[in-house]
Amino acid sequence: MSKGPNSEIPGNINPSISTIQVNTAALYFTVNTAALSFTINTAALSVTVNTAALSFTVNTAALYFTANTAALYFTVNRAGLSFTANTATLYFTVNKVALYFTVNKVALSFTANTATLYFTVNKVALYFTVNTPTLYFTVNTAALYFTVNTAVLYFTVNTAALYFTANTAVLYFTVNTAALYFTVNTAVLYFTVNTAALYFTANTAALYFTVNTAVLYFTVNTAALYFTVNTAALYFTANTAVLYFTVNTSAISFTVNTAALSFTVNTSALYFTVNKAALYFTANTAVLYFTANTAALSFPVNTAALYFTVNTAALYFTVNTAVLYFTVNTAALYFTVNTAALYFTVNTAVLYFTVNTAALYFTVNTAALYFTANTAVLYFTVNKAALYFTVNTPTLSSQ
Numbered sequence: 001m002s003k004g005p006n007s008e009i010p011g012n013i014n015p016s017i018s019t020i021q022v023n024t025a026a027l028y029f030t031v032n033t034a035a036l037s038f039t040i041n042t043a044a045l046s047v048t049v050n051t052a053a054l055s056f057t058v059n060t061a062a063l064y065f066t067a068n069t070a071a072l073y074f075t076v077n078r079a080g081l082s083f084t085a086n087t088a089t090l091y092f093t094v095n096k097v098a099l100y101f102t103v104n105k106v107a108l109s110f111t112a113n114t115a116t117l118y119f120t121v122n123k124v125a126l127y128f129t130v131n132t133p134t135l136y137f138t139v140n141t142a143a144l145y146f147t148v149n150t151a152v153l154y155f156t157v158n159t160a161a162l163y164f165t166a167n168t169a170v171l172y173f174t175v176n177t178a179a180l181y182f183t184v185n186t187a188v189l190y191f192t193v194n195t196a197a198l199y200f201t202a203n204t205a206a207l208y209f210t211v212n213t214a215v216l217y218f219t220v221n222t223a224a225l226y227f228t229v230n231t232a233a234l235y236f237t238a239n240t241a242v243l244y245f246t247v248n249t250s251a252i253s254f255t256v257n258t259a260a261l262s263f264t265v266n267t268s269a270l271y272f273t274v275n276k277a278a279l280y281f282t283a284n285t286a287v288l289y290f291t292a293n294t295a296a297l298s299f300p301v302n303t304a305a306l307y308f309t310v311n312t313a314a315l316y317f318t319v320n321t322a323v324l325y326f327t328v329n330t331a332a333l334y335f336t337v338n339t340a341a342l343y344f345t346v347n348t349a350v351l352y353f354t355v356n357t358a359a360l361y362f363t364v365n366t367a368a369l370y371f372t373a374n375t376a377v378l379y380f381t382v383n384k385a386a387l388y389f390t391v392n393t394p395t396l397s398s399q
Helices: none
Strands: 018-023 028-033 036-041 046-051 054-059 064-069 072-077 082-087 090-095 100-105 109-113 118-122 127-131 136-140 145-149 154-158 163-167 172-176 181-185 190-194 199-203 208-212 217-221 225-230 235-240 244-248 253-257 262-266 271-275 280-284 289-293 298-302 307-311 316-320 325-329 334-338 343-347 351-356 361-366 370-374 379-383 388-392
Antiparallel strands (some): 028 036, 036 046, 054 064, 064 072, 082 090, 100 109, 145 154, 163 172, 172 181, 199 208, 217 225, 253 262, 262 271, 271 280, 280 289, 289 298, 298 307, 316 325, 325 334, 343 351, 351 361, 370 379
C-alpha cells in the first residue's frame, strides 16, 4: 500500500499539463509541462531541456554542451574546448588545443592561429572575440550575446530574453525571464522554478518536493514521509513507517499524530501542518503560502507576491517575481538579477561581471583581463598584460 517518489500522479492531474517522474536513487527525473520538457540524471549530470525557445543538453563529465534557440546553435566540449556556433549571421569554430578558430560573417571572413591572443572587432554589429590562455569570450551587441569561459566559470548571457547559464565548481544554473525558468544544481540542492504556473522542484539530501499552483499539486518525500496534496478535490495521501492514509472529501477537518508524524488538515481554509524530526512544513492555500525547514534546507514561499527564499549550507537564493529579482550567493559565486532594468552582477574568485541592458553596459575583470563595453556609444576597452585596446565607433580609434 505504500507509495514512493515514483507513484503515479493523482488522477485529477492532467498529464498534458504536468507529467513528472522521479527516481531519487540516482536522481533521475523527467518533467513535461505545456511549455517545458526536461530530463536530469545527476549520476553524471546529463541534462536535457526543451522549451518553446530553447533546446540544450549538458553533460558535465566532460562538459559537453549543445544549445539550439531560434537564433543560435552552438556546441562546447571542454575536454579540448572545441567550440562551434552558428547564428543567422555568424558561423565560427574554436579549438583551444592550438587556439585556432575561424569566423565567417556576411561582411567578414577570417582565420587566426596564435600562441597568446587573437581578437577581431567589427563595429557594424560590434562583434568581439578574445581568446587568451585564461579567458575566452565573445560579445555580439545586436542582442547582447556574451560568452565567457575561464578555469572556474562558464556562462552565457542573451538579454533578448535574459537567458543566462553559469557552471562553476559548485553551481550550475540557468535563468530565462520570459517565463522565469530557473535551474540550480549544487552539491546539496537542485531546484527548478517556472512562475508561469509556479512549478517548483527541490531535491536535497533530506527533502524532495514539487509544487504546481495551477491546481496546487504538492509532493514531499523525506526519509520517513511521502505525501501528495491536490486541492482540486483535496486528495491527500501520506505514507510513513507507521501510518498510511488517504482522504478525499469536500469538507473535512482531521488530525493524525503518530510517533513519527504530527499532522493537521482543515479544508475550510485548506491549511495543514506537518512536523517531523527532519521536516517542518506549513501550507495555507488562502494565499498559497508554505514553509519547509529541514536540516539542509530552509524554504519559505508566498505566492501572493511569488516570493521565496532558499538557504542551504552552500547556497542562499531569493526570488521575488514582482520585479523578477533574485540573488544567489555561494562560496564561489555571488549573482544578482533584477529584470526591471535587466541588471545583474557575478563575482567569483577570478571574475567580476556586471551587465545593465538599460544602456547595454557591462564590465569584466579577471586576473588577466579588464573589459568594459557600453553600446550606447559602442565603446569598449580591453587591458591585458600584452594588450591595451580601445574602440569608440564615432572615431574607431585603437592602440
